[in-house]
Amino acid sequence: TITSSIPATAEITEEVRKSLQSIGVDPASLDGTRETRSPITGEVILRTKVHNDEEIETAIAQAAEAFKTWRSVPAPVRGALVKRWGQLLTEHKEDVAALITAEVGKTRSEALGEVQEMIDIADLAVGQSRQLYGKTMPSERPGHRLAETWHPLGVVGIISAFNFPVAVYAWNTALALVAGDTVVWKPADATRLSALAVDTLLARAVSDVGAPEGIHHLLLTDRVGGQKLVEDPRIALVSATGSVRMGQEIAPLIAKRFGRALLELGGNNGAIVAPSADLDLALRGIVFAAAGTAGQRCTSLRRLIVHSSIADTLVSRIVDAYGTLNIGSPTREETLVGPLINAGSFKAQQDALVQAVAEGGEVVYGGNRVLAEDQPEAYYVEPAVVRMPAQTAVVHDETFAPILYVMTYDTLDEAIEIHNSVPQGLSSAIFTQDQTEAERFLSASGSDCGIANVNIGTSGAEIGGAFGGEKETGGGRESGSDSWKAYMRQATNTINFSGELPLAQGVKFL
Numbered sequence: 133t134i135t136s137s138i139p140a141t142a143e144i145t146e147e148v149r150k151s152l153q154s155i156g157v158d159p160a161s162l163d164g165t166r167e168t169r170s171p172i173t174g175e176v177i178l179r180t181k182v183h184n185d186e187e188i189e190t191a192i193a194q195a196a197e198a199f200k201t202w203r204s205v206p207a208p209v210r211g212a213l214v215k216r217w218g219q220l221l222t223e224h225k226e227d228v229a230a231l232i233t234a235e236v237g238k239t240r241s242e243a244l245g246e247v248q249e250m251i252d253i254a255d256l257a258v259g260q261s262r263q264l265y266g267k268t269m270p271s272e273r274p275g276h277r278l279a280e281t282w283h284p285l286g287v288v289g290i291i292s293a294f295n296f297p298v299a300v301y302a303w304n305t306a307l308a309l310v311a312g313d314t315v316v317w318k319p320a321d322a323t324r325l326s327a328l329a330v331d332t333l334l335a336r337a338v339s340d341v342g343a344p345e346g347i348h349h350l351l352l353t354d355r356v357g358g359q360k361l362v363e364d365p366r367i368a369l370v371s372a373t374g375s376v377r378m379g380q381e382i383a384p385l386i387a388k389r390f391g392r393a394l395l396e397l398g399g400n401n402g403a404i405v406a407p408s409a410d411l412d413l414a415l416r417g418i419v420f421a422a423a424g425t426a427g428q429r430c431t432s433l434r435r436l437i438v439h440s441s442i443a444d445t446l447v448s449r450i451v452d453a454y455g456t457l458n459i460g461s462p463t464r465e466e467t468l469v470g471p472l473i474n475a476g477s478f479k480a481q482q483d484a485l486v487q488a489v490a491e492g493g494e495v496v497y498g499g500n501r502v503l504a505e506d507q508p509e510a511y512y513v514e515p516a517v518v519r520m521p522a523q524t525a526v527v528h529d530e531t532f533a534p535i536l537y538v539m540t541y542d543t544l545d546e547a548i549e550i551h552n553s554v555p556q557g558l559s560s561a562i563f564t565q566d567q568t569e570a571e572r573f574l575s576a577s578g579s580d581c582g583i584a585n586v587n588i589g590t591s592g593a594e595i596g597g598a599f600g601g602e603k604e605t606g607g608g609r610e611s612g613s614d615s616w617k618a619y620m621r622q623a624t625n626t627i628n629f630s631g632e633l634p635l636a637q638g639v640k641f642l
C-alpha cells in the first residue's frame with residue numbers, strides 16, 4: 133500500500149529546527165554551505181558548516197592532550213559522565229528520533245529504537261565502568277603475583293555510517309569514554325544534524341559533571357577528515373562502519389602505522405527455514421529483517437534458504453505480507469517502509485535486479501519505484517522478492533536496498549554450505565523447531581557469522597551481546613559482552629614479594 137501524503141520539505145525543516153533548538157545545538161554550526169537533504173523529499177533541509185584542515189588538526193591535538201587527564205580519572209567517575217549523557221538522551225529521545233527520521237528516513241518507531249539503543253549502551257557502559265576487570269594468574273615462582281591490568285588506550289577515531297547514524301557511534305563512544313579514551317568522530321555525510329545533536333548533548337553532560345572539554349570532538353568534514361583519522365598516529369584505534377570497499381582502503385593504512393582497527397563492514401545475511409519451522413513466526417521475522425528500514429541495515433536479511441518442501445508456501449506468504457506493507461513518509465504512523473537514502477541506492481537496487489534476472493532469477497514481487505511523480509527527488513521502492521535458481525554472483529554481493537533472494541535446499545548440510553559460501557559473515561538465522569538442527573547451526577560446523585540466531589531474524593540485535601562479524605565483515609566486535617577490551621590496552625604485571633630473585637623457567641644467572 134502506498135501512502136501518497138508526504139510532508140513538504142518546509143515542514144520537515146521546521147521540525148528539524150525545533151529539535152535542534154530544543155537540544156541546544158549551536159546555531160553557528162548551521163551557518164554553512166554543506167547541504168543536508170531529507171530522503172523523505174530528497175530536498176535540502178538545512179546546511180551545516182564544514183571544518184577545515186586546521187580545525188581537524190586542532191580537534192585531534194586536543195583529544196590527545198585531554199587523554200592525558202582523562203585516563204587518570206577513576207573509571208566509575210568516568211562512568212558518571214556517560215550516565216549523565218544517557219539521561220540527556222532519554223530527555224531528548226523524541227528530538228533525536230525526529231532528526232533521524234528526517235535525515236535517514238527511518239520510521240518514527242525505528243528512530244526511537246535507535247535512540248533507545250544509545251540509552252541502553254550508556255547504561256551498559258556505566259555498569260562496565262566498575263567492571264574493567266583484569267585477571268590474576270598463579271605465578272610459577274614462590275612469593276610472586278602475576279596479574280593483568282587494563283589501561284585506557286588513547287584517542288579513538290570513529291567513522292560511522294548513515295544507516296545507524298548515532299547508535300553505532302554511541303556503542304563506541306560510551307565504552308571508549310568509560311575506558312578512559314577520548315574520541316574524535318566523523319559521521320556520515322548524510323547525517324550531520326543528528327550528529328550535531330548527540331554531540332551537543334555529550335558536551336552538556338561533560339559540562340554538567342565537570343569532565344575535561346577536549347575529550348570529544350565532532351568533525352563535520354567529508355573524506356578528508358576520515359582519511360586523517362586513519363593516517364594519524366595519534367589515533368590509537370580507528371573504529372569504522374561502512375562498506376567492504378572502505379574497509380579495504382583503510383585497513384592497510386591503519387596496519388601500516390600499527391594502529392588498531394575495529395571494522396564493521398558489509399553483511400550479506402542469510403536465514404535458513406527448515407521444514408519444521410513455525411511459519412507464522414518465521415514470516416514476521418523474515419519480513420521485518422528484509423523489508424524493515426527499507427533493507428538498509430548491516431543486519432538486513434538478504435538471502436533466504438528455504439527447504440524445498442515449503443518454499444512455494446513460504447514465498448507466497450511473504451509476497452502477501454509485502455503487499456500489506458505501507459510505503460511512504462516515515463513521519464506517518466502507519467508507514468513501515470520509508471525511502472531509500474538517495475538515488476545511488478535506488479540505482480544499486482535496480483542494477484542488482486537486472487543482474488539477478490540475467491542470472492536466471494525471477495522477481496516475484498516488488499522492485500518498482502513508487503511516488504516518483506509526487507516526489508521526483510525521493511526514492512521510495514517496493515521491497516523486492518526474487519527467486520533464484522542458485523546462489524549466483526549477484527547474491528554474493530551486499531546491495532544496500534530491500535532485495536530478498538530466495539534459494540531452496542534439501543539437506544541441512546547443503547543449506548549450511550549455501551549459507552556460508554558468501555564472502556561476508558555478519559548475521560545469520562535458522563527457523564526450526566528441531567533442536568538438533570538448531571544446535572548444528574550454532575555449532576563450530578554451522579553458521580560462520582559473528583551473530584547466529586534461532587527463531588528470530590538477522591536484524592535488531594540487543595546491545596548486550598557483542599556485535600560484529602567475520603570474513604569481509606571485518607572481524608571487529610562492538611557493543612556488549614567483552615567488546616570494551618578493544619578500547620583498552622592490557623598490561624601484564626609480575627610482582628615479586630619473596631625477597632629472592634628466582635628466574636622463570638628455572639634459569640640460573642648470577
Ligand code: UN1
Nearest residue numbers: 296429430431591592593
Ligand atoms: C548496523 O546496521 O550497522 O542489529 C547496525 C541491528 C541494530 C544495529 C544495526 N541493533 O539491526
